[in-house]
Amino acid sequence: MSRTIASFCARGLPPLVLASACAELPREELIEYARPLALVAHVTDDAELTAPGETHDPTLATANTFLPADTGELRVLIADPDGIVDPTRIDQDFVACLRSPLEEAHSCVREGLRANASPPPCTEVPDDHMAPATVCTLEMDESDSFLFPLHPSLAQGRELTMGYFAGIDRPAADCIEVMASGADKLPDDCLYATHALPLGPPDAVAERLQALGVEFELPEGLPAQDRGLNPAVSTIQVRVGTTEDNATPLEVTSGQAVEVGPGQQVWVAVDYTDGSEQPYREPVAGTDDVTELEETLLTRWYATQGEFDAILNRGLLAETRWSPDEDGSSSLPADIFAIGRDGRWGGTWIHLRIVPSP
């Protein structure tokens, strides 16, 4: 048992030691070049939650666990120092793969592409080809909607892993080609992210497959589950002033411009709707037990300039203070982003444009 203590002791200490060196590195919350900040998928044909064809409303919860043959929509937030990148400059592709439980998402995508540089559309892949490291392309229509592929084997894996490739002013296919060629580093104008579309709940998956006439046996031991939801923002409150006491409170919506005068700072508070932290269940490996868990919302703050007091919040209320760079409002406009994630592929975001007051 002597090694038990020593082993645990080793955990966690090195990061503290290394923290001092981080000051020399770029700050994560500062957007200095084009990069993805979030990918959020939701089911668009779920009549219970969202009427078909309805545009996404961040104040409404949306389902993010899919059933075979669902249609969904993927939203991607890409920002650069000028704010949100114009979507017309971006060409994007999704490469899907089915990975084994401990395989890294990137490894699944990379190895799959190296094995097959021109993956077929996911809807055309025969069921028995959806083995680990088998890739296919998830085809999007113009509104970034997609059809969740119908593959019974997906039910074994509980999620469909995806590689997101985007080219800024260049075809995404170029970026895929680079990765398929075996390179570990993509060009700077190629953006690459991994995302997953969770499948479930298990009983609904079985019901859907049976309804579609597909033979499927539900694995034993999967706990009953509610459908996973994306978190939703209830209110965004902004206060602008030189001190917290004299700041004027404003209720704003995502995308709205906020005027800031010289020497002023911005306090931002994001309230999520009740239920954004969902309870869920996990089977305990090797036993019949089920662990009852609850999501924890994690909000990360980003900006194109300035500084935050806190760059990470947990829970249904996320708040921080943003201060512009030392040259103050002269450097405005700036953009602030808050990305909320529930840790089970559910997410949402807000965006505020900070402009100088007239």
Next chain:
Amino acid sequence: MLSPSGPRASTVALPVIALLACGGVGFAAHARGPTPTADSPLTSPAGTPPAADETPTTDVAAVPEGLEMARLVAPVEVEYPADLAATDTPPAGTVSLKLVVRSDGTVAEVEVVRGLDPQLDGLVVAALKEARYHPATFEGEPVEIVVGLDVPIAPPPKAEPPPVTAPLAESPPAEPQPVVAGPVRIEGVVLGGGDRQPIEGAQILAVPAGDAKVGRVSHRQQKRSAKDTTEPAWTFASTSAADGTFGLTDVPDGKVRLIFLLPGYERLERVVLLRGGEVLGAKFYLTKMHNSPYRTVVHTEDEGMQEVTRRKLSREQLEVMPGSQGDALKGIQNLPGVGRAPFGFGDILLRGAGPEDSATYIFEHQVPILFHFFGLNSVVNTQMLESIDVVPSAYGSRYGDAIGGVVDVHVREGRRDGYHGEVFADFVQAGAMVEGPVGKGSFMAGARRSHAGFLLKLADPGFTVAPRYWDYQGVFDHPVGPGTLSVRAFGSDDVMEGVDDDVDEKFGFQLGFHRVDLQYRWKFGNWKFLVTPGYRHDLQDAVFSRNDRLSLAVDSGMWRTEAAYTPRDWISWRFGTQGEGSAYKFDIVTTPFDQDEDVASSTVRARRRGSLVSGGVYSDVTLKAPNGFSVTPGVRVNGYVHPAGRYVVDPRLRAQWAFDSGTTLKAGGGTYSQAAAPEYWIPDLGNPDIHPERAWHATGGIEQALPADFSVEATGFYNASWDVARPTDATRIVDGQEEPINADNLGSGRAYGGEFLVKRAFTRNVSGWVGYTIMRSEIRDRAGEPFRISDWDQTHNLIVLAHWRLPRNWSLGARFRVVSGIPTTATSDGVFDSRTGNYAAVLGEQNGERIAAFHQLDLRVDKTWTVKAVQIAAYLDLQNAYNATNTEFRQYSFDYKKRVAVRSLPIFPSLGLKVKF
């Protein structure tokens, strides 16, 4: 012709405590020297009459049994200079000298105590430096010793050409100074400065002090008065008895200069005032010199069987090693075969094995925690240690549960020569310890607490991480029945708390243990027995982040029982059992290997209670042939009893052949096993079916003792491991569900290389070593895969370490190291993970690169002052003296597109102060 006499007066009042403290110290296995003669050392060789005008300055009454004095191999002759002989009054008289006869018979530290003429003095000194002695021996082993010499000098007759005086040789031992009858005017006690032990054999002279000030006479004043060749009007002398007492009779009233003389101690002079009818009583403290003859090292064999490579470091040696801030366990990194730990941490890396693969024993049992935070200091006060043995691989059957090497830390017993203690402080910690006799036994108790966090907060109020630790040690030994009962209690507690500004959340960490051991050792005829049960409570609470926390408590019972039988000189047999049973409970919330810790939904929570039982039964036999060959076959049966239920038999063999020429050949090997680290077998996180990890070791080497306490050593080794636990992404189907296995036993490794050591024993005024290790350490996850460099590979490791003892209790140490850079895995890019918002690294070939080589010079200066009963010791440890910019790690930006070098400590002075009584 001049000729010095032989050692006129031995100075070897070796107190028993000195022998105990020095036992086993130094490089015992390598020390060899001339075979001592059986001649009586304290009588003059025939035909060499003592000098008639010899004035004894020391007493021989205290020569311990077993000591044989050094003897001149041949008379040394010096010609009387013709120019001096031609003068009207050519100098005549005696040159009194003091010199050190080393254990190899050479002469060092020749010092003129009382000169006659500068030219003559110089000639005598030069001649003596070339002299050769049969060295003194103690119980048959050569030892270093100080002797005093009086060289009578007479000019040649005027009419005749020089040279001439009859050869003079060793003089008989002087008789103790008789105490002159009459009224006692001054009576006192001579004690050792700092340790307050009575000093026997010190000569006390009383002479008129003139108008000198009452009080201590400074060294400068002593030198000035030494130039005054006027004979004093009167002189009274005495010699201190065994209890340090002395008396001076008939001394007239007035100011009296008292002069205390004893080789190995600084000369002490005090001026006292005697008034009519008064009897002056006082205590006088003599300060021991660094280059004292009492530093004599008695070379002894260990009680245990010899290891193929066992490097022993004494506490005295470890205390003054540069770069280790006086911490013994950090000092072992200076040995060949021991890797450098980054940032000056205390990780023990033996012959390419990771720290988790080597075992550290303190007082017969393993310790789970060896160092406080960041390896700042070990958890045991260095002052309480006797020595440390480092066996980097191929260790004997007495140890187990390690596929690397073994470090065995020996705790000493408390002193029985009075009550002693010390308080100490440096930049990191402060503490105190006391020791002394209890009945027929002894005790030792100490405690330390860190203040680094407090100082950091003082320097920067915004500092949000406040580490602190404390530890304690208690030692008690007492004879009971036919043996000795010992109790050892020690423990430590480390706490670090801080606030993560990014999320405005506290994080914290607490790690500690408390341990109590009992031990009973006794002898019965040719048998020796040992029984030592122990109990340890370990605790750990940690909150690294909201989703990564741990609470762990372990209660362990340990034992070792051992019987050793030595029926004849040529055979000895040992049998023992050793083991540990633990009951643990833990509550862990953490993330699986491939997931990010910030996301709650990905965490795994495991709460368990359980127990572990493991142990070993061992035996070995040592057979010694008259020609110096010995062999020790042994076997250890390791039982990983619960929950694994697995048993492993590990046979081991060691052999050595020692030749009269000072050459020793050694070889050994065997198989070794250890339980896998807990993260590999804990249910949910690891794989409960993991079985013990295995290894075999082979090593061989040659040692050669050289004159002047030099020795050289070359060792080769090859270690291979298999059944090594590794994480895996493999899965298995359980009840139709695909489940991760988490870990398997398919890993293997190998380490091979050579070690070279040239050293000079620490008993010298100039000592140290040059150690070089060349090695390769490799691992692989699966059989059939190519081996890759392990994290612990340090291809080249060169250490030059030197220590100088200087006059006036100064000493200087230096350490220079050049070590291959740490292997690292290149990271070329990052992948944005939309579930967490973090980036995952795109890794290149694992450990496919190496950070630039490490090089550093550390310096250390020690100085000790003695003020009556108190010794004050201070040190300045200057790490990285030329401010080398060494890279320890690479730190990457959040998206792995940029990186910076994390440097080791810049030039860093550390000042320490210690007050001993």
